[in-house]
Amino acid sequence: MFWRMTGLSAASPVDTILDKENFTLEELLDEDEIIQECKALNTRLINFLRDKSQVEQLLRYIVENVPEDSEKKRSFKFPFIACEIFTCEIDIILRTLVEDVELMDLLFSFVKPDHPHSTLLAGYFSKVVICLMLRKTAPLMNYVQEHPDIVVQLVDLIGITSIMEVLMRLIGADETIYSNFADTLQWLESTDVLEMIVDKFSSSDSPEVHANAAEILSAVTRCAPPALAAKICSPSFVGRLFRHALEESRSKSVLVHSLSVCISLLDPKRLASASYQAFKSNLSHGTLVTASPETVDGMLESLGALLKLLDITSSENVLPTTYGCLRPPLGKHRLKIVEFISVLLTIGSEIAEKELISQSAIKHCIDLFFQKSLHIFWCCRYPYNNFLHHHVENIIVSCLEVKRNQLIDHVLNDCGLVGKVLAAEKKSSLSVDSNGPTLPSEGKEPPRIGNMGHITRIANKLIQLTNSSSMIQNHLQENSEWSEWQTGVLVRRNEVENVYHWACGRPTSLHDRGRDSDDDDYRDRDYDVAALANNLSQAFRYGIYSNDDIEEAQGSHERDDEDVYFDDESAEVVISSLRLGDDQDR
Incomplete structure (x- = not known):
């Protein structure tokens, strides 16, 4: 569709409708070119749409459900066109809306508890409210401040992603710059909006609610008003989060998403990314949350309870896969615990490291990577779970690269890392032992375990770190079996797998x-x-x-x-x- 130019084209069909003595809003909404005419600032059309009665009818299309047997235009086309008219950001139409309390009441009637909440209409409602946040920030925030029940109602509907996006922007957990930002959001500091959000982990069984609550809280850790940022990293808030996560009656979804929030507090890569975006966008209102020692202490208090959930000996679940049967499957919650431990080791907290050692958390994670069978060899309990392999490899590398000998000694001696690497090389195929943790499919050759690439990288990292750590160097030199395997197997494998020696036209x-160039700038x-x-x-x-x-x-x-x-x-x-x-x- 092309823009019409005066004198070069016929009259717009919208103008033809406006020339009639009696026409209705529905006739205009049914015309395909109405959005184009709004963007072209058709004066006659805008003067008609700016009237309160027309704005009210446009709002009703957006917030009111219609019977299922209604005409398709009323159910689908008119709500869509009404939403597009508002998001054309025509100032005079938006002013009519925000300056009239009755119209604002009609708009926000959509989030009332007794109102049906269609997912389709929720998307239109979200677009209109976010448009008002961007273009009419002060009037909208003043209205919400005068009607505090709106925040409570938005939290109650947090399971609808469109509503979650409205709430996220409303509390300032977004990189978009609002005019008069500090003034319009200052009142939120005295509310309990974060407590209401985190309590949704306890009051709802819906995974969508848990995921959206975690999304908002994680966004607050990256960019939020100072008061909210300080509140979310407080030990009391972290303790409240873990209390919900560790309730026995709650679903594992609560644990997974609660740990996602904690990871967003700890993960330096995520914080660095947010810091760069804040610098790039010149955001002056946001506060990047960094995990204080008190925050970490609050997380460590629940470490013992988390490690109990890593225990898989009592589980009798069996998961059939294409390569065999897992007994039992790892599950998202155990994987998230391993990821949490991996991130916890990256923050450089000596207290956290000592606690992880004393509670054998690191050893437990490594045992999930290298699992002992009834024989003298080690086999992988989850041989094809690349997510697990990735996190455990990060745990091992974090321990080896740290300058504290206590952590290196724990991995090398207490966890027996080198011996497990050598044993895994001897038994690099899936075990056929009937008592093994993972059984290959009947009638098929046992496949090669899927973490051999990770094992090779760990071995190369050990060799690389001998230049900077005498403890690692001495440990490897004392192991004659390692020296033989390094020269006889590892060196040749590295030559074969070195892509820079392949004649494949690399730059x-x-x-x-x-070889370790993944992190190069x-x-x-x-x-x-x-x-x-x-x-x-x-x-x-x-x-x-x-x-x-x-x-x-x-x-x-x-x-x-x-x-x-x-x-x-x-x-x-x-x-x-x-x-x-x-x-x-x-």
Whole structure:
């Protein structure tokens, strides 16, 4: 659809309707060009829509449910068009809404307990309210402040994602800059909104409620008004969070999402990312939450109870998989506990490290990676759970890279890391022992366990750290079996797996980089990956490639942003393959 220009096109169908003596709002909403005319600031149309009666009717389309047998236009088209009219951000229409208390009451009647809450209409309601937050911040916040029940009602509907987004922006846990931000949000500091949100872990059994509550609390840890930021990292708040998580009657979803909030308090990578975004956006109102020693102490008080949940000996569940049966499956809650321990080791707290050692938390996690069978060998209890392998590898590396000998000694001697690595190499296929933790499928060859790549990386990390740690160096030198395996197996494996020696056309600028280059800054590269990636995406967008390629690219855009994010490494792989093609042509 093209923009109409005066003198170059026929009269708009909207103007034709407006020329009638008697016309209705429904006739205008049924016209396909009404949104285009609103954006073009059609004076006659805007003067009609700005009237209170018309704004009221537009709001009713958004907040009022209709019977299932209603006409499709009334159920779907009119609510959509009404929402789009408001989000065109026409100031005079928005002013009519925010300056009239009755209209605001009608808008927020959608969140009342006795009102039906259609997911479709909730999305339209959310878009309108967020538009008002951005364009009419002060009047909207003043209205909400005068009606404190609105915050309570929004919290009660937190399981609806659209409502959760409204609440998140309302309490300032968003990077968007509002005009007069500090003044309009100051009143929230005296409310119990965070307590109401965290109590949803206890009052609801819905996983959607738990996930959305955790999303808001995690957002508060990244960007929130100072008072809310200080409250969420207080020991009392952390204790309240763990009390809900460890209730025996609660579902494991509560534990998983509660630990997600704690991880967001501890994870330095996430905080660093938020800090960069805050700097980039020049946010002056947000406070990045850093875990204080008191916060960590509050988490450590519940460590013993968490470790009890890691125990899998009493579970009799069996999960059939394509490669065999898991007895029992790990479960999301145990995986989240291991992730929490992994993140806890990254903050550099000596108190946390001592507590993890004394309660054998590190040993317990490593035992999930290397699980002893009835024989002299070690086998992996969860041989294909890459999430578990990733977190345990991070735990081991964090312990080895720290400068405190107590932690290194614990991993090498108490946990027997080197012996477990060597034993796993001897039994690198899935055990056929009927009493083993994981049984291969009948009639098939036992597959190779899936954590051998992680084991190889751990072994290489041990060798790398001998240059900086005499304790690791002495421990490895004293083990003759390790020396034989290193020279006879590991060295040859590294040569085979070293992609920089493969004749596959990798960029020459990468040849001089070390194997542990995942964390190197992209600025070390001699080409602009972001620009090349953008060129590639533009090529797909404008049809340079074949129709099949275009359809595939369009299909990928329908997925979540997390799935299709085109990062530097992805661009690097594509660039490498293109250079490989060039080499073959030559």
